[in-house]
Amino acid sequence: MKKISYEIEELFPVVAMLAEQYTGYESTSVTYEKAQQFMEAVIYGIHAYEKTMKSATEKGMGDASGNALAGQRIPAKEAYRNGVRILQEKVKQMLAVYHAMLKSFQSYGNHCLEDTILKGIPEFARWYDVKYAPQDTILTLDYPVLVDLSSMTGIDKVYAYVKAVSIEQRFLAGYGESRVQEILNAYTTDYTEMIENISSIVLQDTVEQMLQKGTFSSQNFTQKKKFNTDLQEMIATLINRYYDGNKEMMDYFSNDIDNLRVRILIHYE
């Protein structure tokens, strides 16, 4: 569960409020399971608020309502309500990124990517309960991305996921559909059914081409640190040349350095 600055006793009235609203004020009791769900919902909401306030404070800004006293502690109920508003805004932001990506989205024939993005995300948007269960991710997000989202849940996870896929889509668009499918088919003829990250495969192919052309030396294969540095440079060269030095993309693919190194080593053995 997320860490927040409020004691559990301070959260009781907020959890009680949620329970009453959920039952339409027609039930004086709920199951342990539901009560636990509401407690997690309250903590998730307050965490969203506190995270935003901390970020605002670090930037020297006031709180969401322009209050200069961003460090002032407000009642748990108010923090929760502010948090829900922040989460609702985050859902909108996620959908904006999603819809922008959809305009040129390509699954390159991979069913896992297609199903996760074209079927999964709309289901999330349909069923996500920002008030009573904001901590629920709902989806399994089968298509693997290159960032570790295991510690995240709910809209935080899905938003980070959609941003990751969006970065990949921009990267892959630089190759064109047929070239990507050519690379994937060379990797495995079963690429339509595989559950692997497509952009990593394409990046690996590009890095290997750079090594073959002698752009970078392959002599550092055995030295992990040196090879990783070389890989980082290759990725930077690629992104600077073809993607205007997109920092987000650079940071994203930096997550895959170790994995890339291992796969290239295996391939060259």
Added chain:
Amino acid sequence: MEENNWLQVLTQKNQIGKVLETNQYTEKYGLCLSEKEAKLLIGERTQTLKEQKRVEFGNSILPDIIYEFCDSAYISQDNYVETLLCLQEIFFLYKNEMLDEISDMELLQFMKEQFETICYGDLEYLETTCLAIFAQAIRAGYDGYRKTEGQGEYAQFDEVPRWDRELYQEALAELCWR
């Protein structure tokens, strides 16, 4: 505080005052609870909620149970506390069995109606027959009780062929006049 204990702490909210307040209404039916008896009922409520893995957030359902059943033909001062203890247990059990699909008042009204008519004050019959059958119907998707607020619902699920009231009166009259 351990995270799991907060569920029990919520339930221990003092409701004794509210339970004793009901005496002002129930005394006209010859029913009254002492402070000791109120504490017993609240204590048992806490235990029942723990057993049924439920949490009460606001006011307890116990005063509502008291107000609903105090005019029962089958409750007297002799069996008042014992009956309330059983009704409380039955209530929370069936909130779970009915998957929280039914509101508190709908369930209480159904319980009261069956207790007075079909069950003739028999709590075991209420728990094991009427409520069990009704719960089964609700789990299967029945929601007609929402329009009726739990009243007049049992007849359609009753598995026991019962006397028609007029027929019963006729049969009784015939027996008496022989």
